[in-house]
Amino acid sequence: MELPFRYQRSTLRAIRKNKVPSTGRRWRHHSVHLNRALSLLVAVVVACLSLEVLAQPEPTEITPAANFQSHFQYWEDTAGDAQIDQVVNLPDDRWSLVANGSAAFGITQSAYWLRFAVRNQTPLNLNLIAELGYSQLDDVVFYVYADGAPVKELKTGDSRPFYPRDVDHPSVLLRLSLASEEMQTVFVRVATAGSMIVPLRIAREQSFFETAAYELKLHFFYYGCIFVIILINLAVYLSLREKLYLYYALALLGYLLFFASIKGFSFQHLYPQSPALHAKVLLVSIPALALFSLLFCREFLNTRINSPRLDKVLIGMMVFELLFLFSAPFLDYQRGIQLASFSALFFFSLLLVAGPVVWAAGVRAGAFFTLAWTPLTIGVLATAGRALGGFPENFFTENGMQIGSALEAFILTLALADRLYREREDKIAAQAASLQEAQSRSIAQNLLTEALTHDPVSGLPNRNRFEWMVDQQLQQAPERRYMVGLARITRLDEINRTLGLARSEWIMKCVAQQMVELAAALPFIQAIRDDQGREERVYHLSGDCFCLLVDIDKAGNDFSALNTALRRLAEPIWLDHLAIELQPSFGAASYPEHGQSAAELIRNAHVGMEIAPRDGNQTGIYSPKYDIYNESRLTLMADLRNALQQNQIMLYYQPKQDLKTGQIVGVEALIRWHHAERGWVNPADFIPLAEDTGMITQLTRWVIGQATRDLAELHNDNPQLSVAINVSARDLESSELRDVLDLALQQSGLQARALTLEITETAAMLDPLRSLQALNGLAELGYQISIDDFGSGYSSLSYLKQLPASELKLDRSLIEDICISESADVIVATAIQMARSLGYRVVGEGIENAETALRLKANGCDLLQGFWLCRPKPISELKQWLQAFEADERAVRSSGP
Incomplete structure (x- = not known):
């Protein structure tokens, strides 16, 4: 079908008459009326720029030259129900010309028919590619005619599965094969729920693929750069745990998702058989990139402090985008695109203003943000104008948002690097101030830790x-x-x-x-x-x-x-x-x-x-x-329970001497058990079993009652004495311990300060938080707290110094060799100095000779107890020993100079 070419420039009124039919449309919503008005305005602009009326189309002549101009005619099918036979027979005056091969009709419900002819004027058979270079067209049907007869029909578009297509490419493509001097006429029906953009390009197959490969390299260079920036920011976030870098990475990820969707790459490579998913991904990507961009802006500009009013506006916009994000999968595509287009206008305008507002407040980040957001906003406006039909189809309007986002990413990456550098400098300065103090503390703690975790020999x-x-x-x-x-x-x-x-x-x-x-x-x-x-x-x-x-x-x-x-x-x-x-x-x-x-x-x-x-x-x-x-484990606890009920358990007491005054200032209650069959049972054999079985709670209750009664009796002659009672980790966990102590004090008439509760450092470390809470409560009531067996376990010094203890007892294994081992003496001296610096009264236990006692006194130890002073004794023998000790002391004082 050969149509002669004849140009005839029409007036604007003629174009308007041909393009918009007089039949009315049914508009259900106000937004549709607004789109209609925009489409009319766009039609006027586009008509002034690029459209001409043709009586009949001149075919695109394929000559031996490499380049040739593509052009087409179009007809608007407002009802959207025209068939190919009807379109083929349309009179020429119903067709309008797009001389430059590209047109944008905005968001419309009409279907558009395109018509163009191609003639091969070369002596060779040619393979051509006809490209509609906008991947978001929903429904595209190509009808190819030669000599007035149909030769090919191809249905494609992103509302259909991606495969099969003539060419594996995101754009809408048609292969044409022309023999020498052959001419073919192509009719194309285009319908879409989004923006109607129809850029037509006809090229030789080899030339098209060379150009497509070059464009693909540019696209993936852009995607690669953005992806690298995302990875860098995620790495910084994982290192510093600052939400700013996570928000920026997610915002850039939103841009990647948006561009991959709108360019058709995600449809082509990720879900080619799911066109419905493709539409939803595009809709979701728009509020996602907006939401995370707003979060980044709010964090980067610190609007909570620098501009509270702006911060409220940003929060409101975030709420809107969040609602849009969750509702996007359920929205009609056309309504979703309309909502995205108009919300993007406010969103980008808001962020364009946010930078200068914070910049005016003297914040350095505002300058970076303004410089970064300006090119992106210009690119977005160009892309949105193209989508709505307000701007012509060209390289800048097609790629403006990508160019702007690349510039924005580059500038903001520099800004984040600057921010990271400044924060690092501030942290280094702050850390340097405390480094000297921490270093000396660390050295002392390392030495003590070394002593507590390594054998000195x-x-x-x-x-x-x-x-x-x-x-x-x-x-x-x-x-x-x-x-x-x-x-x-x-x-x-x-x-x-x-x-x-x-x-x-x-x-x-x-x-x-x-x-x-x-x-x-x-x-x-x-x-x-x-x-x-x-x-x-x-x-x-x-x-x-x-x-x-x-x-x-x-x-x-x-x-x-x-x-x-x-x-x-x-x-x-x-x-x-x-x-x-x-x-x-x-x-x-x-x-x-x-x-x-x-x-x-x-x-x-x-x-x-x-x-x-x-x-x-x-x-x-x-x-x-x-x-x-x-062998004895099965019956030992049963025997212990019977011994408690029959009052067969005894308390022995070992005195504690003040090394400065020489006075006996307290006694430690030590449990003893004489078994009817086994004889004396070592406490090391039944105390751990009692702790494992929970029997220790009953045992401690009995010890507290007996020890307070004995101390009240001792106070008749020795009112200065206090009694130390060992408390296990299970006792601290018990809610009854405080009640048992209070009852014992009421019955004996003693004050809380007369009781010292000894807890081993190992027991204190079993459940540090619970132990600390229990001991703080007891200390507030006036009970004295002592850390027993210090040096036998591996404790956290930072935790021990939090305990409300007033006394620290050095374990006998720590001090037994101080007279014969210089290293042991240094360890004990260091431990005493550390304990006294923390406010503890230091007790040395297990003293078996005068030389050890003198060495401890020289090292600053406060109290001692051990066999050298007195072996543990029952209450009756302890009274006699105390009387004899006091008599000896009086004799020494009276015989003194």
Whole structure:
């Protein structure tokens, strides 16, 4: 079908007559009337710029030259029900010309028919691509005619599944194949619920793909840059946890989603068979980018402080965008696009004003934001004008928002970098001010921590570190099998008495070094590194005992290498030409068979050591069958309950002496139990059982009642005395403890300050928050709080200093060697100085000789108790001892100069 070409410029009135039919339309909403008015205005502008009336279309001539101009004619089908046969027979005066090949008709409910002809004037067969370069067209149908007969029909558009298409490309494309001197006429029906933009381009196939590849590179360069900026900001957010960088990354992600949707890339690559989802994603992306941009703006400009009125407006806009975001999936596409277009106008205008408002207040961020948002707003206005039909179709109106967003991202990235740099400088300045103070405090705490977690002789980590390491390992990998192995130097006491402490310590250092070297060659020995990067494999459990953790799964049940190492450890050590036999004993307990915690495994490994054969260097493996300590566990608590009911439990008291005045200022209540069959039962055997079974609560209630009655009796002759009562972690958890104490004071007539409640540092650390609350409540009532056995556990000093304690008792294991070991003396002196600096009264317990007492007094210790002063005594004997002590004191004072 060959149509002769003839230009005839029409008047504006003629165009208006041809374009808009006189039949009325049914408009149901006010927004539709507004769109109609905009469409009329756009039609006038577009007509003035690019439209001409054609009597008949001139075909696009394909010549050997590389470039040629595309143009088309269009006819508006206001009812949207015209068929191809009707359109083909339309008179020429019903068609309007778009000479530059691109037109924008705004948001309209009409369908538009395009008509163009293509003639091949080359001697070759040609493959051409006809492109409608706007991917958001919903329904596009191509009808190709040659010599007046239909040769091809193609239905496409983003309301249909993406595949199949003539060309795998986001735009709406049609392949045309023309023989030499052949002409084809193409009719295109276009209908869309959004903006009607129809940029037509006809190109040779090779030229089209070269141009498309170049455009694709530009697009993905843009997407890549934005994606890198998103990743950087997410990394900064994860590092600093500042919401500003998260909001910025999410806003940029919204832009990516919007551009990928409106350009058709997401439809093409992510959900090509879901056109309905494609429309919803585009609608959701618009309020999403707006919402996170508003959040970023509010955080970046700090409008809560810099401009409270602006902050309220931003919050209102955020509420609107949030509602839009949740309702977008349920909105009609046309109404959603209309709402998005008009809300974007207010949104971008608001943020364009926000920057200067904050800038005028003297905030540096306002200048950056203004510079960044201006090009984006211009780009958005250009894109929106194109979508509404107000601006012509060209490179800037098509890509203005992308160009603006790229400039905005670049400027705001510089702004965030500037902000990050300034915040970093401020933090460095603030940290530098406190660094010196923290450094000295840290050094002191590290020294004390080192003393509490490492053996002073061997330098190896001690029991506290070993239990912590084992428990951590069991928690992290409970499905694996482990074995706790112990090695005890049985002749250490004999070597110490024979050769002296210095040589004995030298031998222990040699043994420790040898064990570390042997363990390093065994890959199945569990190893960790401490805070200083030192490797820990072997631990010094006590004075003569070492331990380690074996990964049984890694060893594969082959312990030949370990047995070889143990035999080497049993070899004599040469000292001054003497071969010293160490006679080590080995024990082991396996997880999970022999215990579920470090303490339980260590205990059972000790039991295994006791049942090891004495001939040779074999390792004793724990077996419940040979655990003699378990025989009494079934009946011991029942016997204890009966003993309490029958008043068979006794209290012994050990005095505490003030080292400055020499006076006896208090006594500690110590529980004693004489079993009818077993004789005297060690408290270490039944107190832990009582704590495990909950029996400790009844036991503590009895001790408080008996101790207060005894103290009231002692006050008749010694009113200055106080009594110390041991309180367990279970007692602190009990809500009855305060009531029991109050009742005991009422019955005895004592004051709360006469009672000192002793709690071990280990018990205080079991549930720090609960313990702290309970002790604070007791201290407020006037009870004295004492931290018992300090130095036997691994506590947090920052926590201990929060306890409302007035007294700290050094554990006997910490002070027993201060007269013979310089390192032990330094540790005790440091602990005393630290405790006194924190306001504690320091008590040394377990004093067995005058030399130790004098050393503690010289180091600043306040009180002492121990066998050297007095063994624990029942109340009757304690009275006699106190009378004798006072008589001796009076005699000493009277005989003095």
